Amino acid sequence: xxxxxxxxxxxxxxxxxxxxxxxxxxxxxxxxxxxxxxxxxxxxxxxxxxxxxxxxxxxxxxxxxxxxxxxxxxxxxxxxxxxxxxxxxxxxxxxxxxxxxxxxxxxxxxxxxxxxxxxxxxxxxxxxxxxxxxxxxxxxxxxxxxxxxxxxxxxxxxxxxxxxxxxxxxxxxxxxxxxxxxxxxxxxxxxxxxxxxxxxxxxxxxxxxxxxxxxxxxxxxxxxxxxxxxxxxxxxxxxxxxxxxxxxxxxxxxxxxxxxxxxxxxxxxxxxxxxxxxxxxxxxxxxxxxxxxxxxxxxxxxxxxxxxxxxxxxxxxxxxxxxxxxxxxxxxxxxxxxxxxxxxxxxxxxxxxxxxxxxxxxxxxxxxxxxxxxxxxxxxxxxxxxxxxxxxxxxxxxxxxxxxxxxxxxxxxxxxxxxxxxxxxxxxxxxxxxxxxxxxxxxxxxxxxxxxxxxxxxxxxxxxxxxxx
Ligand code: FAD
Ligand code: SF4
Ligand code: SF4
Numbered sequence: 001x002x003x004x005x006x007x008x009x010x011x012x013x014x015x016x017x018x019x020x021x022x023x024x025x026x027x028x029x030x031x032x033x034x035x036x037x038x039x040x041x042x043x044x045x046x047x048x049x050x051x052x053x054x055x056x057x058x059x060x061x062x063x064x065x066x067x068x069x070x071x072x073x074x075x076x077x078x079x080x081x082x083x084x085x086x087x088x089x090x091x092x093x094x095x096x097x098x099x100x101x102x103x104x105x106x107x108x109x110x111x112x113x114x115x116x117x118x119x120x121x122x123x124x125x126x127x128x129x130x131x132x133x134x135x136x137x138x139x140x141x142x143x144x145x146x147x148x149x150x151x152x153x154x155x156x157x158x159x160x161x162x163x164x165x166x167x168x169x170x171x172x173x174x175x176x177x178x179x180x181x182x183x184x185x186x187x188x189x190x191x192x193x194x195x196x197x198x199x200x201x202x203x204x205x206x207x208x209x210x211x212x213x214x215x216x217x218x219x220x221x222x223x224x225x226x227x228x229x230x231x232x233x234x235x236x237x238x239x240x241x242x243x244x245x246x247x248x249x250x251x252x253x254x255x256x257x258x259x260x261x262x263x264x265x266x267x268x269x270x271x272x273x274x275x276x277x278x279x280x281x282x283x284x285x286x287x288x289x290x291x292x293x294x295x296x297x298x299x300x301x302x303x304x305x306x307x308x309x310x311x312x313x314x315x316x317x318x319x320x321x322x323x324x325x326x327x328x329x330x331x332x333x334x335x336x337x338x339x340x341x342x343x344x345x346x347x348x349x350x351x352x353x354x355x356x357x358x359x360x361x362x363x364x365x366x367x368x369x370x371x372x373x374x375x376x377x378x379x380x381x382x383x384x385x386x387x388x389x390x391x392x393x394x395x396x397x398x399x400x401x402x403x404x405x406x407x408x409x410x411x412x413x414x415x416x417x418x419x420x421x422x423x424x425x426x427x428x429x430x431x432x433x434x435x436x437x438x439x440x441x442x443x444x445x446x447x448x449x450x451x452x453x454x455x456x457x458x459x460x461x462x463x464x465x466x467x468x469x
Contacts, residue, residue: 002043006111009038011118020308020337023193023275027093027118027329032072035122039069041107042114052116055104058084058450062101062116069119075132077123082136084453085120086165087158089128089200091446092121094191098328100446128203137210144212146173149235149463153177154221154405157185158445159240159436161208162452163459168211170460175234177219182271185242187445189271190263190298192305195330222404227411227432235466236431236459239419240452241405243437247398249293253350256357258287262294262302262396269305286311287391291360293347294396295319296442300330302394303339313339314388318346318365323376344379345386350393359389399442416441424458425451431466433459 012028013019019026030038044063047053052062061080068077081088097103097117105113127133148171153160156178164174182188184201205215219225221241230237246261248254265284268274274284290306292299295317303313315334317324320343324331335341345362352358364386365379372378401417412420412428418441419427419434427434435451437443 002040005041008112008115009034016336023308025197026194026333029125030118030122035069035119038115038119039066042066043106045106051104051106052101056101057446060084065123066119074123074126078127078132081120081123087204087449088120089124090187092117092124093196095446096327096444137207140169140211143171144168145171146212148172151236151459152230152234153238153240155185155240155242156183156215157240157242157436157448158187159448159452162449163238163240163456164213165208165211166453166456167459168213174213176213176215177221178215178217179220181217183215183217189267192270192301220404227409231431235463238455238459239405239434239438240436241438243399243401243442245400245402247400248395249347251347251349253352256350256352257355258357259350259393262298262394265302265394275309288312289390290392291316291388291390292394292396295324295326296396297326297330299396300326300334302396304334304337307337307339314342315339316342316345316362319376319379320344320367357390357393359387360393361385361387401438425455
């Protein structure tokens, strides 16, 4: 039995004063030696018991791949991870590990949990940099005949990309229809470079290309082409259109200039590289004081991006610190970088001058003991107000699916706009499957990927049955 070591081997990070001047990645990841040292902390719980495996939504054999790191056999570690997750360089960086695999780790009960996410990222990064993926990819390529049938995938986010990759490996010919001019979904337009360098995503897209997956960008399904048209051309369709429509605040002043939804703000920065203006065409002017409303990952990404554009940033949240839903690491980084937090404040009005926002008026809230259905403490208004000056306001209070895909198609939806699916992820239209945020609302990358993988299996079964009947 390995010795219990309570403290984690930390991963190197770029110093605050350096990293806040650019959009380069903050966490530098483990070196080989550090990864082996951290791997030695794993107690190697038996596979049928290991709580970390149960905590991972796609049930990666975590003790299995960590044991291989300890042996220095990174190719075998990668093979074990790829059995359940083909995008470990991404999930290792963005999964909310503290609520999933690491939240369940037994070492975490007496000390710091094994750093599973960073070890997963290490395996993926090491394999990519040392050409280890190549052999595995060649094995996959051999299976990619494209002869089993044709499938259309709508949306090139983690759900669509995973579904496409799995189907291609099974032997299907897959075409992805993506509305934007670049594939990746939130991974390309939402999550900034300092958390997920775009070269990682580009590498994953190149792998899909090698598996024969075709990606058609600038294709809005529901406008450019309809679901019915896709069903005429393909044996099955998978919808992974996400939840990209921002929720806004219906309060006075909402139409003032320089009030952005976080999605618009982040898209301008990540997809259109507004921070590199005039080298890129899209400028962004935010002034000196930025208020971000909300406290999820989107809020944290918007706040840290605004900070890198030179602003002083305040995150304003209607609940308390214990209910902040962003990944723990992002909150720590945001605080280190100088983002300020205001808790128990609810915006009630945006105040303006010459058509531009100049301040936000908040009502102070009071926490109650009682919790709501999500386990968060309920709050109530106090009748007391506070005003905060702002040159720019970014609203990050949640997202919902857009209706382009469901309007007029006969696809059944739930009251929150998510698509209705059965236990095989089939929608109300025969042969049309769906997964990711389009069926869950705002969720996580790994849940979207898990859906993509499950749907690929269901599509395979559906097409085989159809062909044999
Ligand atoms: P998406 O990633 O939204 O992809 C959907 C794709 O479909 C998009 O490319 C879109 O353009 C395309 N599309 C939409 N409609 C159509 C149409 N009609 N025709 C063709 N294409 C269409 N999760 C984490 O696990 N960790 C994080 O750290 C994290 N941070 C986040 C930060 C931000 C800023 C945001 C917004 C979300 C974050 N999330 C995070 C959530 C996570 O990114 C999503 O749960 C995940 O991306 C959902 O994947 P998806 O494939 O279902 O949808
Ligand atoms: Fe943990 Fe996410 Fe990797 Fe699963 S996919 S082991 S939850 S980091
Ligand atoms: Fe290792 Fe923790 Fe998983 Fe046990 S629960 S196998 S110690 S990572």
